[in-house]
Amino acid sequence: MPAARSSFLGEALTHNAAISARSLSSMCAAPHGLPSPPTAEVEEDGEAGKGEAGSPPTPPYRQQHLPPSTDEEMDERSPYDRVLYGLHHDPRWLKEVTLGRRVGFYRFRGELGQGNFSTVRLAVHQLTRDKVAIKVIDKSKLDQKTQRMLAREIANMDTLAHPNIIRLFEVVESLSRIHLVLEFAGGGELFNTITTEGRMTEAQAAAVFTQVLSAITYLHGLSIIHRDIKAENVFVSGPGHVKLGDFGFSTRVSDLEQQLSTFCGSPPYAAPELYKDESYLGPAVDTWALGVLLFFILTADMPFKAPTVAGLKRHILTGVYETPSHVSPEAASLISSLLVQDPSERPTTATIADHPFLSDAPCPATASRPLCSRPNLRQYA
Template identity: 55%
Template sequence: MPGGQYQVATTRPCHSLYSLTDSSDGGPEDEDSESSLPLSALQKLTRDMCKDEKTIKELIIGRRVGFYKVRGEIGFGTFSRVKLAFHALTKDKVALKILDRMRLDTQAQRLLSREISSMESLQHPNIIRLYEVVETPSRLYLVLEYAGGGDLHNRICNEGKLSDNTCKITFAQILCAIKYMHNTNIIHRDLKAENVLFTTSGSVKVADLGFSTRVSNRSNALDTFCGSPPYAAPELFKDECYLGPPVDVWAMGVLLFFMVTGTMPFRAETMGKLRRCIIDGTYTIPPWVPGPCQRLIKGILKPVPAERYAVDQMLGCDWLLPVEFPWPWVPAEPMSPLQSLLDSESRNEDEEEEEEVRGLLEELGFTAEHLHNNPLKDSRSPVTGVYRVLLHQAQKRRGLDCPPVVRGMVRDPKREGLRAYRGLRHTSKLCVLS
């Protein structure tokens, strides 16, 4: 029967086929129990997936995938389409990245495996989350966090360059995401405006880790050309080995230039001319860009990787000093009794969060047996999918997804000096006229 693949007793941990229903606790197979006890949300859903004609039809035609109701298309890539979906139990919106397994060659499968591996190990407010992986014989579905606010490329193309404060807030979040990735020895390698998404509340989410790679340490050399040519660092055009972090840093410099000016720093009619511009580092910053921001761009877009700013230098630059985050963007190591106390409080909050999520799972109908048979670290388990969605809900209630703010004013000493000089000249002219 269609949908029958989703109903297997939980005594067998075959969660890749949505084996959640436990006939011993009032599942679809237990009609007497159905008539005597109210069904949980999970039991109703698994019953419908096995017996309800409308639900079964939706499963057959792809309007449902596992516990997700599929809606319209919101994006596409070379090997994938992205659709909006809703979790049938939690009602949360998710992005469903759909890949046709028949079209995936060996290289595409390797990239997909890296993408899943990278996303499994990254839990950061400014990186798109992977909730679940659903497999069918013909397709693979990545259930991802839904941002909902569009991407940076379309925003600038439609509305023009960002304001100075918006640039600060946006760039600081991208920088924090990449800092976190590099700390875990993951290199993005495809940073571009299309892969910077916004939530409806204005938070930034770095997406599309298809070209990401893990290195044993940040000094490991790489040799694969990845990413979009306008964002590619000079060393990528030289057919030589390269270091990962400086490549991501260069792409962030291009992104910053694009945000503050609304144009790309390197433009040419042909690929050959674009390659030459990038290798030479030929670009012009408009004079109206604030001085601290100009200095940051110049420090990033240096053709020699060793001379390029490191991520920590970028985080400490004058231009970003007014940016304040509502949460610590990088885990702090205990350095003092006070810090140990703060870490202890953080652990207590995490434990409370965990208890809250487990309580919500129980309310939906997940039993201790479900949790025992479906490890919460396995992305191919539907229990993990529900758990991660609920956990993210709890973290958002704690303010984890709130964007940073700009506080106060940081004066540019060079500009202040110019202003004082102009004021002095103006005063001199007034004295002459009088």
């Protein structure tokens, strides 16, 4: 089956020049995300890959995928070549692809979660044995608006490299689905951790909050607004270590003073200006959500709650909430500075980082000093 660029990704690439060559290659790959065959360089004397007289030359990549004549020949191939051969010729692997149990170099292991248009599944890379989370999106369920949102999500994530942000490794497209291959955080959602184990100590909360703050500072430095900060989108990747994910509502602005108008995010985390049907500044909306997140981490409860969205809106516009007595004055001070009704009075991420509540929190890793890195696949080639 010949590879073809779908109408969706064709539009996505047209509207998102920020997508790098790595993702361009992945999104325009052959069916099931197989690497595109390399272009054969034809020497001037015409000898390279020459077949029988009168017949077209056999490109080197075709020769590479031909069945081995002996077991010894197969053993001499690199691990990458053996896997690539299996993906093209092994009936068992081809059946797994057909049944949706495998995509490209990844074999699915189980389901991690579901959304309106997608399913997140655990998968393992055939070569590295690394676990990844693959967001599987059914293209038939996407309208023009959700297509634009997905294209924006891919374009924004493709530029990010921060130890407290879930990485997008590649995008693989088939005829009916789009697969976002994401970094896997084995601890699951911070929301589930807190609802199961209870609120964190203030030292733990400060450490976790500082990491999310580091991620948001990095995003705002790139003029990217997340617009959906919540405990469900913060993932535990190890003891005391978290990563921010889900960039479906994210947007890139021309500058941080640009006015936005689309209501985005989860209602309990939404800033009051979002409920006023007014234009708003992106950084201030993220800052408000950080205040709600910190309150939740420290109390395992929400500052504003109601059985209906209308009731929730009234509480948020009033701005009145009750801080439990176990929350220290320093923590309460930081929360109150973030949950200010006037967005112009909310602190910047730099000011937040200097708050006394965070003074003893361990310094998070930075983009230039990551805690971990993905294994280099070139060692398998």
